[in-house]
Amino acid sequence: MSAERTITDNEFSYHLTRLLDAPAARVWQAWTTPGQYARWAYAAPGSVEMDVRPGGAWKATMLTPDGDRFPLTGSYLEVDENRRLVVGMDVPGKPEPSAMTVELGEDGGRTRIALRQTCDTAEERDMAEQGSTMLLDSLTAYLADGA
Numbered sequence: 001m002s003a004e005r006t007i008t009d010n011e012f013s014y015h016l017t018r019l020l021d022a023p024a025a026r027v028w029q030a031w032t033t034p035g036q037y038a039r040w041a042y043a044a045p046g047s048v049e050m051d052v053r054p055g056g057a058w059k060a061t062m063l064t065p066d067g068d069r070f071p072l073t074g075s076y077l078e079v080d081e082n083r084r085l086v087v088g089m090d091v092p093g094k095p096e097p098s099a100m101t102v103e104l105g106e107d108g109g110r111t112r113i114a115l116r117q118t119c120d121t122a123e124e125r126d127m128a129e130q131g132s133t134m135l136l137d138s139l140t141a142y143l144a145d146g147a
Helices: 024-032 034-040 122-144
Strands: 003-006 013-020 057-063 069-080 084-089 098-107 110-118
Touching (some): 013 122, 024 034, 024 084, 024 110, 034 122, 098 122, 110 122
Antiparallel strands (some): 003 013, 013 110, 057 069, 069 084, 084 098, 098 110
C-alpha cells in the first residue's frame, strides 16, 4: 500500500493516490452503496442516501471521533461506473458545490484510486485533504477485511 500526494491546479488543491487490494468494481460498490459506505466512511448508520447518477442527490450524517454529528448533502456531477465519480458537496454560503473527483484504475486485480479536490483556501484544502486521507485509510482497512 502506497500513498502519494501532489499539488495540482492551484496552491489550494490536493491529489491523493493509493493502491487498493480489491478490483475496481469492489471499490466502486464500497463507495456507492449506502450500507457499505456507512461502514467505512464514518457515517451514522441509516443516515446515508445515494442516487448515484448525474444530478442524483446524496446525503449522510458524519460522526467525528469525539461523537459530534454533522450532516452533509450534495449531488453527483459525473458518474462513470467503476472508473470515475465526481461528487459535489454543498457548502453553506457558497453558490456552487465543492467537487471531489474519485478516479479508479485497474492494476492487476488491484485498484489505483485517486482523489482530487480544489479548495478556496489553504485551510479548507488542509481540512479536506486530512478528511480524504482518513477516508482512504478506512476504505483500505474495510477492503482488507474482505467485507
